[in-house]
Amino acid sequence: MKKDIYDSIIIGGGFYGLYIADFIASQGKRVLLCEYEDSCMTHASYNNQARIHSGYHYPRSLLTGMRSCLSFPRFIKEFPDCVIDDFAKYYAIGRILGKVTAQQFQNFCQHIGAPCQPAPSNICRLFNSHYIEAVFDAREFAFDATILRDNILQRCASNGVEICTGTQVLEFRQIAGGGLETDITSKKEGGLFTIRCRNLYNCTYARINKLNAASGIRLIPLKHEMTEMALVEVPEEIQNRGFTVMCGPFFSIMPFPSRQLYTLSHVRYTPHYEWYDKEENDTYTDAYRILAEDPKHSSYQAMVHDAARYMPSIGKTVYRDSLWEVKTVLPISEVDDSRPILFKSNYAGISGYHCIMGGKIDNIYDCMDFIRQIERNGPSSS
Numbered sequence: 320m321k322k323d324i325y326d327s328i329i330i331g332g333g334f335y336g337l338y339i340a341d342f343i344a345s346q347g348k349r350v351l352l353c354e355y356e357d358s359c360m361t362h363a364s365y366n367n368q369a370r371i372h373s374g375y376h377y378p379r380s381l382l383t384g385m386r387s388c389l390s391f392p393r394f395i396k397e398f399p400d401c402v403i404d405d406f407a408k409y410y411a412i413g414r415i416l417g418k419v420t421a422q423q424f425q426n427f428c429q430h431i432g433a434p435c436q437p438a439p440s441n442i443c444r445l446f447n448s449h450y451i452e453a454v455f456d457a458r459e460f461a462f463d464a465t466i467l468r469d470n471i472l473q474r475c476a477s478n479g480v481e482i483c484t485g486t487q488v489l490e491f492r493q494i495a496g497g498g499l500e501t502d503i504t505s506k507k508e509g510g511l512f513t514i515r516c517r518n519l520y521n522c523t524y525a526r527i528n529k530l531n532a533a534s535g536i537r538l539i540p541l542k543h544e545m546t547e548m549a550l551v552e553v554p555e556e557i558q559n560r561g562f563t564v565m566c567g568p569f570f571s572i573m574p575f576p577s578r579q580l581y582t583l584s585h586v587r588y589t590p591h592y593e594w595y596d597k598e599e600n601d602t603y604t605d606a607y608r609i610l611a612e613d614p615k616h617s618s619y620q621a622m623v624h625d626a627a628r629y630m631p632s633i634g635k636t637v638y639r640d641s642l643w644e645v646k647t648v649l650p651i652s653e654v655d656d657s658r659p660i661l662f663k664s665n666y667a668g669i670s671g672y673h674c675i676m677g678g679k680i681d682n683i684y685d686c687m688d689f690i691r692q693i694e695r696n697g698p699s700s701s
């Protein structure tokens with residue numbers, strides 16, 4: 320960490336921060352990335368369901384479905400090494416409590432251009448037809464987060480991104496005459512540093528408002544959930560298959576490649592509790608403090624008990640571990656389960672300060688045009 324001026328400082332070494340840092344450095348700019356943990360991609364970019372979304376998951380938001388359908392081929396082309404496609408993926412439609420019917424789901428898939436065929440009878444037989452109206456064969460893959468991390472770190476290294484792990488950005492301010500000044504602490508170097516930059520990108524996901532609160536700017540309204548996904552071994556009839564039941568208080572079971580296990584999530588039991596960042600500064604609570612202090616009592620039994628009513632084989636899964644993470648979404652997502660990108664350039668009227676949060680990995684493509692514009696024409700261009 321050289322204590323002079325950078326073109327851009329990226330806060331957060333999750334997939335978003337790394338991808339953006341790599342892009343900016345590839346344009347010949349000097350980039351510093353600060354990551355709070357001792358290594359990159361240990362938070363939401365690792366602790367997730369590893370689904371490469373291709374649209375199916377969002378039948379109540381046509382826009383999100385369409386955007387995913389467009390980003391899917393782009394992601395698998397850009398990161399072929401981390402794509403796991405050697406399993407079959409099925410979407411089942413719940414008969415009771417479901418928010419979409421099988422017909423609506425099929426119409427939606429047709430609209431967004433996602434292939435959707437009735438599943439073969441041996442697959443349909445895995446479900447309890449009293450609760451499940453139909454099952455469809457889908458084209459959806461998973462990603463290996465460890466390979467994805469290694470891949471993007473390698474790209475960052477070859478483009479000259481300076482990465483400082485164990486480094487926390489505490490607050491920032493504008494400086495007279497232009498530019499921004501950030502206060503940073505580093506476990507390795509010790510002490511407090513002040514580093515300047517032209518553009519500062521806040522890619523800290525669940526903690527995006529920590530920096531805003533500390534810097535005296537208004538919070539971005541966000542919803543946080545303490546989430547648990549169970550990591551399980553699956554019986555033979557689930558092996559090399561993934562299943563998602565739409566669209567209501569149902570479950571999803573998918574390969575989790577970087578641990579060679581499967582994740583089991585449940586709409587009702589994966590979120591343990593929730594809280595909100597409101598616009599007023601005094602309501603901010605550090606998401607990572609809540610994550611660290613949570614007693615982490617697993618809801619696996621409740622997940623299995625309910626999911627096995629729909630798919631009895633789920634009852635034969637064997638619990639191995641849980642992934643715990645704070646999931647952060649825009650309050651609007653509560654209405655239609657959409658996952659828009661949050662991109663606030665020059666946030667709170669501060670030239671050069673940008674907040675970015677994606678609701679899923681492939682949303683990264685939704686913000687790159689804006690970043691290209693900022694980097695080419697200056698902050699006020701976006």
Ligand SMILES: Cc1cc2nc3c(=O)[nH]c(=O)nc-3n(C[C@H](O)[C@H](O)[C@H](O)COP(=O)(O)OP(=O)(O)OC[C@H]3O[C@@H](n4cnc5c(N)ncnc54)[C@H](O)[C@@H]3O)c2cc1C
Pocket residue numbers: 330331332333334335336353354355356359360361362363364365366367368369370371372486487488489522523524525526529530546547548644645646647676677678679680681
């Ligand atoms: C339970 C769950 C399931 C999900 N399932 C999927 C899925 O199947 N498919 C999909 O595409 N998406 C999924 N998502 C969403 C996806 O994980 C996120 O959209 C994505 O990982 C966000 O990436 P990020 O880089 O913004 O965040 P993160 O990976 O969380 O990175 C933020 C980084 O910022 C660092 N940081 C925080 N504060 C500071 C600071 N002050 N200074 C320096 N560094 C700091 C953190 O240590 C962290 O490494 C899921 C999310 C959750 C929680």
